[in-house]
Amino acid sequence: MSQAKPSTLGTAVITGASSGIGKVYADRLAARGYDLLLVARRRDRLQAIADDLQARFSVKVGVLVADLAQPSGLSETMQKLSSDPAITLLVNNAGTSSVVPVSQVSLDTITNLVALNVTALTALTRAVLPHFLERNSGTIVNIGSVVGFSGYPWVPIYGATKAYVLNFTQGLKQQLAETAIRLQFVAPAATVSEIWDTMGVPLSSLGAGVVMTTEDCVDAALTGLDNGEFITAPSVHDNSLVQEFEKTSSALLAATQNDQPAPRYGIRK
Numbered sequence: 001m002s003q004a005k006p007s008t009l010g011t012a013v014i015t016g017a018s019s020g021i022g023k024v025y026a027d028r029l030a031a032r033g034y035d036l037l038l039v040a041r042r043r044d045r046l047q048a049i050a051d052d053l054q055a056r057f058s059v060k061v062g063v064l065v066a067d068l069a070q071p072s073g074l075s076e077t078m079q080k081l082s083s084d085p086a087i088t089l090l091v092n093n094a095g096t097s098s099v100v101p102v103s104q105v106s107l108d109t110i111t112n113l114v115a116l117n118v119t120a121l122t123a124l125t126r127a128v129l130p131h132f133l134e135r136n137s138g139t140i141v142n143i144g145s146v147v148g149f150s151g152y153p154w155v156p157i158y159g160a161t162k163a164y165v166l167n168f169t170q171g172l173k174q175q176l177a178e179t180a181i182r183l184q185f186v187a188p189a190a191t192v193s194e195i196w197d198t199m200g201v202p203l204s205s206l207g208a209g210v211v212m213t214t215e216d217c218v219d220a221a222l223t224g225l226d227n228g229e230f231i232t233a234p235s236v237h238d239n240s241l242v243q244e245f246e247k248t249s250s251a252l253l254a255a256t257q258n259d260q261p262a263p264r265y266g267i268r269k
Ligand SMILES: NC(=O)c1ccc[n+]([C@@H]2O[C@H](COP(=O)([O-])OP(=O)(O)OC[C@H]3O[C@@H](n4cnc5c(N)ncnc54)[C@H](OP(=O)(O)O)[C@@H]3O)[C@@H](O)[C@H]2O)c1
Pocket: 015, 016, 017, 018, 019, 020, 021, 022, 039, 040, 041, 042, 043, 045, 066, 067, 068, 069, 070, 093, 094, 095, 096, 097, 116, 143, 144, 145, 146, 187, 188, 189, 190, 191, 192, 193, 194, 195, 196, 198
């Protein structure tokens, strides 16, 4: 950490801050005046980003090197987050993907996807909540994906982890409805980042006009947050689709509250 005074905005924790979307969040939140805690596995990358942001924005930037897919790295990070009352914003961004067909995928890959995209995001949310509840303030931004809206053949396991992120964030928002804690689900579509290298899919193989820059994605997501959006899908121009999706899914849930099987099943009592 630098010798700068603590930020009046508090500390923003960004997981997966060593590249891509998380790195841009780090830049934008430092520019807004947040102190930062950057979490990822690659120490050299994190330290270079921290040095740069401290020099440019005179904020305090801490680095936590942790593998969030491993119980030891996750529990160390939980401990750090739950013991720091200065944290006011958590960006659960670290995530990974795989395009290996379900019939061929290894147990390690399945385990890693769920550990990082689901377990770590849930556990870190759990870690910050007690302080947020005590203060009745704080913001949690969960990075999902557009493939969390509907199953997608390329990435059924990854998509399902992102559907979890959406469902978890929706349920938690309702659980915290009486508080001033803010939640946002961000659903990027194809965005320039290293995740495509991880998957072994060249970005050039995607159609023209579908890949957003990382900067545009994060800037749109932060504007969505400022505007009080719950679901932010930067690439969706017709936001009524998002609103209809939210309305239809909660109407479907409400319609399930019936002890009688629907007439179409022909069960007569
Ligand atoms: N890019 C897209 O097209 C796209 C679309 C939809 C959603 N998203 C979501 O956006 C988020 C950010 O991804 P990105 O696109 O920016 O990809 P990225 O450049 O690959 O960034 C992933 C970040 O997560 C970190 N990470 C990976 N495994 C980790 C682990 N086990 N423990 C701790 N940190 C780990 C990586 O850092 P280290 O390697 O240093 O650990 C890196 O900082 C992800 O949740 C992803 O699912 C991306």
